[in-house]
Amino acid sequence: EKAKWPKETVDLWAKLSKKEANDIDTIQRSIVHHVTTTLARAAYNMDNFSAYQAVALSTRDRLISRWNETQGQLSKVDPKRVYYLSLEFLLGRSMDNALLNMGLKDTYGEGIERLGFNMEEVIESEVDAALGNGGLGRLAACYMDSLATLDYPAWGYGLRYNYGIFQQRIVDGYQTEYPDYWLNFDNPWELPRLDISIQIGFGGHVQTLQDEYGVTRHNWIPGQSVQAIAYDVPIPGYDTENCNNIRLWRSKPTRVFDLTSFNEGNYEKSVEDATNAEKITSVLYPNDNTMAGKELRLKQQYFWTAASLHDIVRRFKKSMREWTDFPNQIAIQLNDTHPALAIVELQRLLVDEEMLSWDDAWEIVIKTFAFTNHTVLPEAMEKWSVPMFEYLLPRHLQIIFDINLFFLQKVEMKVPNDRGLLNRLSIIEEAQPQQIRMAHLAVVGSHKVNGVAALHSNLIKTTIFKDFVDYYGEEKFVNKTNGVTPRRWLHQANPQLSALITETLGNDKWLKDLSLLKGLAAKTEDAAFRKKWMTIKRANKVRLAELIKARCNVEVSPDALFDVQVKRIHEYKRQFMNILSVIHRYRTIKSMTAAQKASVQPRVVIFGGKAAPGYYIAKLVIKLINSVAAVVNQDPAVGDLLKVVFVPDYNVSVAEVIVPASDISQHISTAGTEASGTSNMKFVLNGGLIIGTLDGANVEILEEIGEDNIFIFGCMAHEVEDLRHAQRYRNVPMDPALQGVISAIEKGTFEDPKIFQPLISTLTVGKDFYLISADFASYITANQQVDAAYKNQEEWAKKSIRCTAHMGKFSSDRSVKEYAEEIWNIKPYSVEDEGHL
Numbered sequence: 155e156k157a158k159w160p161k162e163t164v165d166l167w168a169k170l171s172k173k174e175a176n177d178i179d180t181i182q183r184s185i186v187h188h189v190t191t192t193l194a195r196a197a198y199n200m201d202n203f204s205a206y207q208a209v210a211l212s213t214r215d216r217l218i219s220r221w222n223e224t225q226g227q228l229s230k231v232d233p234k235r236v237y238y239l240s241l242e243f244l245l246g247r248s249m250d251n252a253l254l255n256m257g258l259k260d261t262y263g264e265g266i267e268r269l270g271f272n273m274e275e276v277i278e279s280e281v282d283a284a285l286g287n288g289g290l291g292r293l294a295a296c297y298m299d300s301l302a303t304l305d306y307p308a309w310g311y312g313l314r315y316n317y318g319i320f321q322q323r324i325v326d327g328y329q330t331e332y333p334d335y336w337l338n339f340d341n342p343w344e345l346p347r348l349d350i351s352i353q354i355g356f357g358g359h360v361q362t363l364q365d366e367y368g369v370t371r372h373n374w375i376p377g378q379s380v381q382a383i384a385y386d387v388p389i390p391g392y393d394t395e396n397c398n399n400i401r402l403w404r405s406k407p408t409r410v411f412d413l414t415s416f417n418e419g420n421y422e423k424s425v426e427d428a429t430n431a432e433k434i435t436s437v438l439y440p441n442d443n444t445m446a447g448k449e450l451r452l453k454q455q456y457f458w459t460a461a462s463l464h465d466i467v468r469r470f471k472k473s474m475r476e477w478t479d480f481p482n483q484i485a486i487q488l489n490d491t492h493p494a495l496a497i498v499e500l501q502r503l504l505v506d507e508e509m510l511s512w513d514d515a516w517e518i519v520i521k522t523f524a525f526t527n528h529t530v531l532p533e534a535m536e537k538w539s540v541p542m543f544e545y546l547l548p549r550h551l552q553i554i555f556d557i558n559l560f561f562l563q564k565v566e567m568k569v570p571n572d573r574g575l576l577n578r579l580s581i582i583e584e585a586q587p588q589q590i591r592m593a594h595l596a597v598v599g600s601h602k603v604n605g606v607a608a609l610h611s612n613l614i615k616t617t618i619f620k621d622f623v624d625y626y627g628e629e630k631f632v633n634k635t636n637g638v639t640p641r642r643w644l645h646q647a648n649p650q651l652s653a654l655i656t657e658t659l660g661n662d663k664w665l666k667d668l669s670l671l672k673g674l675a676a677k678t679e680d681a682a683f684r685k686k687w688m689t690i691k692r693a694n695k696v697r698l699a700e701l702i703k704a705r706c707n708v709e710v711s712p713d714a715l716f717d718v719q720v721k722r723i724h725e726y727k728r729q730f731m732n733i734l735s736v737i738h739r740y741r742t743i744k745s746m747t748a749a750q751k752a753s754v755q756p757r758v759v760i761f762g763g764k765a766a767p768g769y770y771i772a773k774l775v776i777k778l779i780n781s782v783a784a785v786v787n788q789d790p791a792v793g794d795l796l797k798v799v800f801v802p803d804y805n806v807s808v809a810e811v812i813v814p815a816s817d818i819s820q821h822i823s824t825a826g827t828e829a830s831g832t833s834n835m836k837f838v839l840n841g842g843l844i845i846g847t848l849d850g851a852n853v854e855i856l857e858e859i860g861e862d863n864i865f866i867f868g869c870m871a872h873e874v875e876d877l878r879h880a881q882r883y884r885n886v887p888m889d890p891a892l893q894g895v896i897s898a899i900e901k902g903t904f905e906d907p908k909i910f911q912p913l914i915s916t917l918t919v920g921k922d923f924y925l926i927s928a929d930f931a932s933y934i935t936a937n938q939q940v941d942a943a944y945k946n947q948e949e950w951a952k953k954s955i956r957c958t959a960h961m962g963k964f965s966s967d968r969s970v971k972e973y974a975e976e977i978w979n980i981k982p983y984s985v986e987d988e989g990h991l
């Protein structure tokens with residue numbers, strides 16, 4: 155169409171589509187414009203929330219310009235892209251981050267100030283986008299920030315849940331869950347693409363036919379279908395014009411199906427079908443590191459992978475390239491096994507719809523996909539029962555059986571007559587009923603498999619994927635240590651520290667090259683610098699103390715040592731061990747004379763995190779923490795020497811307050827259970843020391859910062875099996891200090907002990923799977939070392955500075971670059987200013 159326009163029309167478009175200026179006057183006008191038009195308000199009926207809405211809409215205008223520009227240029231240039239398939243994107247708030255990344259925060263801050271509002275209060279009005287559970291979802295968000303910042307052509311694909319992770323309230327010490335209807339006030343950070351709608355089928359049957367060449371073809375006739383509608387979330391990079399996209403799918407009823415039932419006179423059924431269609435993207439499953447074998451979850455997974463692949467294939471077909479070019483243009487990363495069905499769906503599209511031969515299609519599939527494994531916990535391994543799967547996806551089941559057969563035939567050729575091996579490698583587990591092992595499918599359908607920290611990547615090679623390593627060889631299995639974005643987790647969350655670092659290093663280049671932080675190391679000997687450093691930490695602690703007062707109604711002193719454990723509540727993460735050690739500390743203080751108490755290091759122990767609603771033991775841990783807090787915080791014999799708080803509803807924006815304020819944080823999982831951990835990186839980056847086990851990324855953090863700046867305790871991953879064996883069969887007695895703590899609980903020191911009996915039973919000799927007893931003594935000792943070290947504030951300040959200085963490795967920029975160069979084979983494409991318009 156454009157080609158037909160006269161020059162004046164083309165020029166007029168070019169002139170009018172120029173980006174808006176970013177001077178304060180234009181920005182204020184745009185804010186007020188949104189107040190008076192989009193929001194239909196006026197100065198006299200504005201509050202912080204409407205100010206937030208107006209600033210958000212004005213920011214969004216600027217985001218969309220960049221998004222358009224980037225996507226327009228990318229369509230023309232058509233470089234190889236990566237698609238990051240993740241069922242979770244835990245983005246948190248967007249406004250502050252978008253303004254900082256676009257370099258507009260100061261101007262907007264001044265603009266809104268002059269209009270009578272305080273920027274920080276306006277920012278606080280935004281609700282979190284909480285479309286994730288924990289580490290895996292937040293990692294996806296950090297990676298999207300880095301991909302955009304490094305100018306990589308990348309899209310995320312996920313689901314637009316109506317309800318994100320539930321909101322947690324504490325009632326009588328227990329967790330209660332409330333729905334997180336985050337879309338209540340509209341979401342300015344998304345662009346609905348109502349024109350992009352894809353039909354997704356379920357159920358039905360498979361027709362088998364012979365084509366004109368006598369080749370057998372399969373045609374899936376779904377029994378029902380739903381529509382996938384696209385919502386695009388722009389992701390601006392830091393200090394670049396590039397703006398990437400996360401496309402989230404929402405399910406809606408298809409018109410065709412409504413009408414069929416309706417015309418059949420079955421109004422009720424048509425309404426029911428419509429409701430069922432909407433249900434698919436209605437709620438995020440609130441499980442982290444545990445598998446929910448629910449039919450609706452499988453529907454979510456297929457709905458999302460099918461919509462995403464349809465979109466990817468459609469975009470590829472526009473380029474008129476050969477199918478063999480598909481993996482040269484497209485890399486798809488599977489974030490855990492949740493999207494493993496994409497492997498099957500691409501094979502189906504290529505074979506059944508595009509009529510490629512099985513082998514040609516399979517070669518394309520394997521070259522396209524790569525798979526990230528995030529866990530070795532057996533309860534997290536996704537498996538789907540064959541009968542349920544067949545009912546929902548009959549053609550996909552046939553394809554899985556074929557993939558499996560051809561794979562096992564190759565194994566048989568290489569290693570004849572080893573039935574045990576075939577059984578162990580099979581995608582199908584021979585149980586009653588049979589189960590589809592999604593991790594096996596993901597390994598077989600990908601060209602690279604990676605773990606998320608060095609220890610974890612080695613562990614998967616010797617445990618869950620050992621037989622695959624023997625068969626494929628080592629090269630297919632690689633490590634990509636996780637990282638976090640320094641833009642959100644230092645620059646945004648800790649603006650004072652960010653400013654001090656920039657001042658000290660002479661510029662802010664460290665925000666894009668985190669290794670430059672090593673320039674801070676020389677400053678450890680500078681007393682004036684240490685003072686500035688610790689003053690900022692204290693200010694952050696004051697801010698957290700205010701949050702604790704507001705949310706928990708407990709007064710804590712910012713001069714005490716702030717000890718933090720915030721993460722999902724899980725037995726393997728051992729919050730239970732932490733609270734047991736707090737009880738030990740409480741009993742120790744109680745037994746002291748006044749003179750002895752005078753030398754005790756005051757401590758505030760801060761917990762936060764959600765338990766999966768069905769995870770009974772995890773919920774009891776929350777109850778125990780609150781029961782202990784209730785007793786300890788009221789005990790005049792303890793006073794300020796020990797305070798315990800559970801901060802309700804831990805989420806990204808709460809983390810942004812907690813992380814910069816921590817003196818010591820706890821990363822104390824049983825060795826070999828935490829794949830990486832990412833909050834450990836955030837805390838150390840902000841000059842917080844950590845106490846931890848030799849697990850996940852703790853090992854690499856230790857390597858970087860040195861053993862004098864970290865408190866390590868407990869058994870090592872390779873000792874775990876022997877320890878479990880010993881306590882099971884050799885009656886190893888329980889640790890005496892732990893025994894004392896348990897007796898105190900059983901005596902009713904903290905509410906009715908009957909409540910906690912199921913929790914205490916998990917420690918019974920021979921059953922203590924997470925080895926709390928085995929690690930308890932060394933844990934107590936490590937905590938004493940923390941107290942002693944904190945007493946020497948000058949030395950502590952040096953450790954704190956060294957921590958930050960040596961965290962360069964843990965930027966998600968480094969992780970993403972490694973994926974891009976070693977797995978995806980993609981190159982940055984930097985958008986030229988105004989190039990497209």
Ligand code: H53
Binds near residue numbers: 287291293490529830
């Ligand atoms: O993924 C994080 C790791 C962390 C691991 C976590 C995770 C989930 O949040 C959910 C499911 C899953 O399999 C793993 O527990 O150790 O840091 C990002 O890799």
